[in-house]
Amino acid sequence: MAASAQMMSEADQIKTFKEFLVQYNKLSELCFNDCIHDFTSRNLRSTEDKCTINCMEKYLRTNQRVSQRFHEFQMIANENMIALAQKSGNPS
Template structure:
């Protein structure tokens, strides 16, 4: 980024921030869809049952841990690849 002028740096920063937001929203959407379809079974009540709430909490925790681990592995791979 040292070779970019201030305007180009600002534009690049905006593009990266927009991309990060899009990725976050995509991850949130995927999490919501997966956990809802896996855990919510009873549509006769407007509230979640205890079983559904527990399932969603476990599902979300598992999804986030998985996403974090994938990110770590990608960073490790990238560091190894860039180091060669």
């Protein structure tokens, strides 16, 4: 039973890591396409560097805000379900 739980934990960790990599790759591609336009030099120009940092920060702030709002809506939905169950006399 413990081995099964450990395997599940490892599977969850792998899934979480894969999801992280997908998000990281999306962010990298999005910011690269928006900010990098000059391929004549190996180095980033200061404008490109600033653009990529701003892009990343904006994406992360937006993602954090969306997650926060989703959590808020989930809490409200759960409260509404509990209130409905109590109103109808069905304890949960």
